[in-house]
Amino acid sequence: MAVTLGIGTIKGAWIARSEDREHWTLTGPHLKGWEVTTFGRAPNADYLASTGSTWYGAAIHRSEDLESWSQYPDPPKHADDRKLARIWTLATNNDTIYGGVAEAGLFTSDDGGANWEGVDGLNQHESQPHWQPGLGGLAAHRILFSRSDPSRIWCAISAVGVFRSDDGGSTWHSRNDGVTKVAPSEDRGDIGFCVHCITNDPKDPNRLWRQDHSGVYRTTDGGDSWERIENGLPAAFGFPITRHHHSGRLFVVPLESDEYRMPVGGRLEVYVSDDDGESWKTSSDGLPVDTYAGPLRDAMDCDQLDAGGVYMGTTAGAVHWTRDGGEQWHTLPHTFPRISSITVLDAN
Amino acid sequence: MAEVEVTLPRMLARLVDGARVVTVDARTVFGAIEAVVELHPELRVHIFDEAGEVREHIACFHNGSAISRDHAVAPDDRVTVLQAVSGG
Numbered sequence: 001m002a003v004t005l006g007i008g009t010i011k012g013a014w015i016a017r018s019e020d021r022e023h024w025t026l027t028g029p030h031l032k033g034w035e036v037t038t039f040g041r042a043p044n045a046d047y048l049a050s051t052g053s054t055w056y057g058a059a060i061h062r063s064e065d066l067e068s069w070s071q072y073p074d075p076p077k078h079a080d081d082r083k084l085a086r087i088w089t090l091a092t093n094n095d096t097i098y099g100g101v102a103e104a105g106l107f108t109s110d111d112g113g114a115n116w117e118g119v120d121g122l123n124q125h126e127s128q129p130h131w132q133p134g135l136g137g138l139a140a141h142r143i144l145f146s147r148s149d150p151s152r153i154w155c156a157i158s159a160v161g162v163f164r165s166d167d168g169g170s171t172w173h174s175r176n177d178g179v180t181k182v183a184p185s186e187d188r189g190d191i192g193f194c195v196h197c198i199t200n201d202p203k204d205p206n207r208l209w210r211q212d213h214s215g216v217y218r219t220t221d222g223g224d225s226w227e228r229i230e231n232g233l234p235a236a237f238g239f240p241i242t243r244h245h246h247s248g249r250l251f252v253v254p255l256e257s258d259e260y261r262m263p264v265g266g267r268l269e270v271y272v273s274d275d276d277g278e279s280w281k282t283s284s285d286g287l288p289v290d291t292y293a294g295p296l297r298d299a300m301d302c303d304q305l306d307a308g309g310v311y312m313g314t315t316a317g318a319v320h321w322t323r324d325g326g327e328q329w330h331t332l333p334h335t336f337p338r339i340s341s342i343t344v345l346d347a348n
Numbered sequence: 349m350a351e352v353e354v355t356l357p358r359m360l361a362r363l364v365d366g367a368r369v370v371t372v373d374a375r376t377v378f379g380a381i382e383a384v385v386e387l388h389p390e391l392r393v394h395i396f397d398e399a400g401e402v403r404e405h406i407a408c409f410h411n412g413s414a415i416s417r418d419h420a421v422a423p424d425d426r427v428t429v430l431q432a433v434s435g436g
Contacts, residue, residue, distance in 0.1 A: 032362070033358075033359045033362075034359065053359070053394070055403065055405040055431050056359065056360065056393075056403065056431075057393055057397070057403065059393055059394070070390075071363055073389040073390050074393070075393060077398065078398070081398070083397065083398050084398065
């Protein structure tokens with residue numbers, strides 16, 4: 001079982017490769033000096049990486065071999081005066097790449113990432129003038145698709161909420177009922193939800209799970225209604241949530257409250273659920289104790305191989321992984337800069 | 349038109365062919381930077397913002413002095429695009 005990981009940090013990217021998910025070789029830094037905010041794969045199998053910089057803005061790069069990178073001249077650009085602060089996610093569905101960016105917007109590319117068009121139904125949504133940023137900015141950071149219903153797409157925007165399209169991206173509607181708002185506003189009941197990450201069952205267009213600023217939730221009706229699923233968790237705050245689709249196991253990393261945002265009691269723990277979030281248990285053997293850094297929203301990914309490999313990077317620059325669905329965790333013997341993104345680029 | 353040397357910050361030079369000094373023909377400081385961007389379109393998004401202005405955290409110097417972008421250049425002048433001392 002061979003895996004290639006992209007490790008995106010605030011100072012560049014590293015590529016980790018393993019034939020057995022036990023022994024790893026590392027190359028990097030690639031795109032040295034640039035924050036690598038996320039990775040993707042183009043329809044033609046090109047590798048994609050987005051970069052950001054306090055000084056120089058955001059851009060998208062492509063590579064055929066993960067060694068040589070070239071930058072596309074034109075990243076996504078809003079039709080109005082909203083600026084491109086960061087590219088948060090690059091998600092490919094069939095022949096189209098979807099890019100989620102800050103200031104919050106969704107864009108598509110049908111030529112591998114060279115040219116982008118705005119998804120007007122979301123970018124010009126009637127609620128958009130009322131969108132407000134969270135601490136991480138006003139970010140469209142996760143896009144999900146349904147294998148069984150190609151017309152259904154979800155986009156998570158913080159601190160706005162989850163939007164769903166049932167017509168392939170033409171029109172979008174807020175889908176956050178049941179979630180606690182973090183930005184109370186009497187006049188706008190449909191926005192003000194600080195979604196941190198979402199994952200779904202790609203075979204079922206109705207089932208999603210959500211790590212929100214306000215807690216952990218699930219929906220069984222495509223997002224029409226959400227319910228809390230926090231039984232067994234030591235804290236409800238956190239950033240990533242991921243799912244091993246073969247087994248259905250869910251993974252979250254609880255952090256102590258939105259004020260502190262640290263592993264509870266200085267112990268980095270991953271919690272798993274084998275009953276769709278009904279209950280959670282720790283599955284953290286091998287993770288370090290006395291650790292006060294956790295993963296950001298894009299810094300946890302699952303390889304989807306039969307024996308589920310899960311990979312996470314922390315803001316302290318550590319990479320932890322499991323090759324048995326979380327029964328035992330391991331740590332790369334490297335300290336990276338603050339990790340923004342961990343992405344499984346190849347798994348077979 | 350005057351032939352001038354434009355010096356790029358290291359991070360931007362590495363995005364193109366690695367050369368930190370590019371020689372171009374221009375009439376003004378802004379024209380010199382525009383000429384470099386014409387040669388290397390990947391640099392436009394990094395030097396200019398969406399409104400076409402030089403990004404907030406980039407400074408442009410002419411013969412070692414900070415001047416306006418419309419300042420005229422003479423043969424053998426030096427234009428330096430500099431990463432501002434900000435951030436961490």
